[in-house]
Amino acid sequence: MTVVSMGIPTVRFDAASLAGRPETDLLVDRFGRVARDLRVSITEKCSLRCTYCMPEEGLPAIAAEDLLSADEIVRVVGIGVERVGIREVRFTGGEPLMRSDLEKIIAGCAARVPGIPLAMTTNAVGLEHRAAKLAAAGLTRVNVSLDSVDRAHFAELTRRDRLPSVLAGIRAAAVAGLAPLKVNAVLMRETLHGAADLLQWCLDAGVELRFIEQMPLDADHAWARENMVTAAELLSVLSERFELAAIGREDPSAPAEEWRVNGTEMTVGIIASVTRSFCSDCDRTRMTAEGTIRSCLFSDREVDLRAALRAGASDDELADLWRGAMWNKWAGHGIDAADFVPPERSMGAIGG
Numbered sequence: 001m002t003v004v005s006m007g008i009p010t011v012r013f014d015a016a017s018l019a020g021r022p023e024t025d026l027l028v029d030r031f032g033r034v035a036r037d038l039r040v041s042i043t044e045k046c047s048l049r050c051t052y053c054m055p056e057e058g059l060p061a062i063a064a065e066d067l068l069s070a071d072e073i074v075r076v077v078g079i080g081v082e083r084v085g086i087r088e089v090r091f092t093g094g095e096p097l098m099r100s101d102l103e104k105i106i107a108g109c110a111a112r113v114p115g116i117p118l119a120m121t122t123n124a125v126g127l128e129h130r131a132a133k134l135a136a137a138g139l140t141r142v143n144v145s146l147d148s149v150d151r152a153h154f155a156e157l158t159r160r161d162r163l164p165s166v167l168a169g170i171r172a173a174a175v176a177g178l179a180p181l182k183v184n185a186v187l188m189r190e191t192l193h194g195a196a197d198l199l200q201w202c203l204d205a206g207v208e209l210r211f212i213e214q215m216p217l218d219a220d221h222a223w224a225r226e227n228m229v230t231a232a233e234l235l236s237v238l239s240e241r242f243e244l245a246a247i248g249r250e251d252p253s254a255p256a257e258e259w260r261v262n263g264t265e266m267t268v269g270i271i272a273s274v275t276r277s278f279c280s281d282c283d284r285t286r287m288t289a290e291g292t293i294r295s296c297l298f299s300d301r302e303v304d305l306r307a308a309l310r311a312g313a314s315d316d317e318l319a320d321l322w323r324g325a326m327w328n329k330w331a332g333h334g335i336d337a338a339d340f341v342p343p344e345r346s347m348g349a350i351g352g
């Protein structure tokens, strides 16, 4: 904890050391990486309870006054783009659609940082009714989480019977021009047998599917390395039905590696965060719904921008706090280390 004087009142907030940092405005770290991709969590609330993410009862509620307001989010996004080199912004959560002022947040950001892609990662529940408004506000594209197209299985995995709403949301997003639309599916023992069906559904729907290796970020702490489905295992299952040709990554810092399917233009991606980690090329920086900067999914060391912002810090001061948070970023998640300990926050509380 560092004491920072910003006039009256004097407020305490975490500031990470900038010692040894080169003279640059950008969000550099000690490992030569530059963070340009900002992921903004805007709520801890969610309409689903995916077993690999949330506890059955949901996450503890964040008090309304502790959440960043729409105007505060727009200000931080503006600082990110104008002062520290952010080139892409993604809204996430929790479920971003749970915020009734999401359109206001998007419109505010679109006006403040014109030309910067504004994406959203969502479960698509209720998106049917908001896709057109979100697109009009300036949202550019969406990635939708969908682990199964079998209604009973979906209800089991998410503890909610909402598959029809998700599918309607995907259709509405396509109609609204939120493209390219990608589907994310977390790999699990209980879904592996349906993986080929899910891929066929996505090929038929003309959307790109990416499978994600499950990470130890579930609120229930049930993740176990020996139980997880690896990219290699998935590839062997998919290869029984599809001809897959490796393409690689869109760009070095993209989490997904891609495979061409059946010699067509359609692809399937795998985000192998555990067995083929991409930490050495990481370009991510995160802001939690409470306004703390988190340099890595797995690092609980957060820098509190909200306290500074509400105490009257200038844009320059906020930018410096952000730079300090990222300068002290770890090399990677360390899941393979003998002394690995999962972070305190689960995926839904960080913003995946």
Ligand SMILES: Nc1nc2c(ncn2[C@@H]2O[C@H](COP(=O)(O)OP(=O)(O)OP(=O)(O)O)[C@@H](O)[C@H]2O)c(=O)[nH]1
Binding pocket: 090, 121, 143, 182, 184, 212, 254, 255, 256, 271, 273, 282, 284, 297, 352
């Ligand atoms: N290890 C790790 N995994 C991540 C990170 N960001 C996203 N993921 C994983 O990748 C999944 C998909 O992320 P999305 O929110 O769709 O974002 P994206 O893949 O960067 O999006 P695109 O730009 O469309 O490729 C998430 O659900 C996470 O499981 C990250 O910084 N580190």
Ligand SMILES: C[S@@+](CC[C@H](N)C(=O)[O-])C[C@H]1O[C@@H](n2cnc3c(N)ncnc32)[C@H](O)[C@@H]1O
Binding pocket: 046, 052, 053, 092, 093, 094, 095, 096, 121, 122, 123, 143, 144, 145, 184, 185, 186, 212, 213, 214, 215, 216, 217, 218, 347, 348, 351, 352
């Ligand atoms: C936390 S969710 C937030 C956004 C939105 N609610 C959704 O599900 O897309 C963001 C992403 O994290 C992924 N995720 C959640 N828990 C995960 C875990 N334990 N390992 C890997 N990915 C996870 C989800 O599949 C989703 O794609």
Ligand code: SF4
Binding pocket: 046, 047, 048, 049, 050, 053, 054, 093, 094, 095, 122, 123, 145, 347, 348
């Ligand atoms: S993955 Fe997304 S939809 Fe599922 S519980 Fe977590 S926040 Fe909600």
Ligand code: SF4
Binding pocket: 278, 279, 280, 282, 283, 284, 295, 296, 297, 298, 330, 331, 332, 333
């Ligand atoms: S685990 Fe951390 S360092 Fe690795 S890719 Fe994700 S955010 Fe980046």
